[in-house]
Amino acid sequence: MNTDHQALLATLREEDANVIGSWLDEAHITDSGARRAAQTEAADILRQLSEGLQAGGDTARFEAPAWAGLRETLGALSRTRAAKGQSAADTSLFVLALKKPLFAAIQRRLGTDSAAMAASLWALSTTVDTLAQHTVGTYQLAREEIIRRQQEELLELSTPVVKLWEGVLAVPMIGVLDSGRTQMVMEALLQTIVETGSEIAIIDITGVPTVDTLVAQHLLKTVTAIRLMGADCIISGIRPQIAQTIVHLGIDLQGVQTKATLADALSLALKQSGWRVSRVANEA
Structure with a gap:
């Protein structure tokens, strides 16, 4: 010492x-x-x-x-x-x-x-x-x-996988979409597809502030992974400004189904699944 x-x-x-x-x-x-x-x-x-x-x-x-x-x-x-x-x-x-x-x-x-x-x-x-x-x-x-x-x-809370209907899942995206978050969303969504046997997944980007080339690439990777699991994918929340940005950037979303709102995407998903939803007439 x-x-x-x-x-x-x-x-x-x-x-x-x-x-x-x-x-x-x-x-x-x-x-x-x-x-x-x-x-x-x-x-x-x-x-x-x-x-x-x-x-x-x-x-x-x-x-x-x-x-x-x-x-x-x-x-x-x-x-x-x-x-x-x-x-x-x-x-x-x-x-x-x-x-x-x-x-x-x-x-x-x-x-x-x-x-x-x-x-x-x-x-x-x-x-x-x-x-x-x-x-x-x-x-x-x-x-x-x-x-x-x-x-x-926080990421897990901000990207929940929601079962909207029998065989239809949805992931509401809020905030910036980066590589880490995309990976987390992809893993959670694919796992839920396996567990529920769902055939359609809706990715709603209404809460994503901007879409650039990187964000589009992340979305396309997720869509590809969903298709590899045997399910179809619909992207909703395509606002006019986002649509213009995608066109200006030359991003190719051919083959990817897109809708303006989550409601429109759900309607399409139900139609593809063979469901028909109708309003019940009020009794006189």
Whole structure:
């Protein structure tokens, strides 16, 4: 173990309870419930830090096996706080609040040896900084994972596969149609076709703001996949401006049935399926 860490290790062994209390005070955690939870987190961090130092770990090489336990503890701290909506700064400041009580404890131990105290305080400062930096990195990864999962859930909610009639499915598209979303829609639609044995699928693009070459390609890929499953496809929601855009871009939709509205597409689908819907005459 680095001799500059000897005073820190001794402090962690002999004064952990006092350090934890001062740490939580420095972090301004006063609520009883929050303080109990933070006390458990603080105790775990100090225990893992002590074990890492005793194993000869150097925080300059924080990815070493000696710090695996502490990395996991800090990672759990960051992920928990990210899920609660707290910021990376809040998590980092909580860890950095550990400096002051440890500084005070080391000064009491080495007050007569200025050289040893300076070296120990510098080692302590860089150690706590490393822990805080690790929480920031882990927090960022946790937030990115939460955002990615939320985006996937929103995509699933925004592109439901609806059974309109016996043998007729519909997918109302809303928003920008990109490759990732097209893939998700295609998988959900094809799976539903298999499960329901539907023969016709309607893709409604009324809620798609613009149609360019890329969007058209995505639509054609979806239509091709539907046909390969033995079903027919109708695209509805072809507004005048979208029709003009498709013509100007030279996009070939030959062979693809299109309708202006979802109602028109459903009417065509029912006709192709052999259904006839008629209004019941009012009785006199």
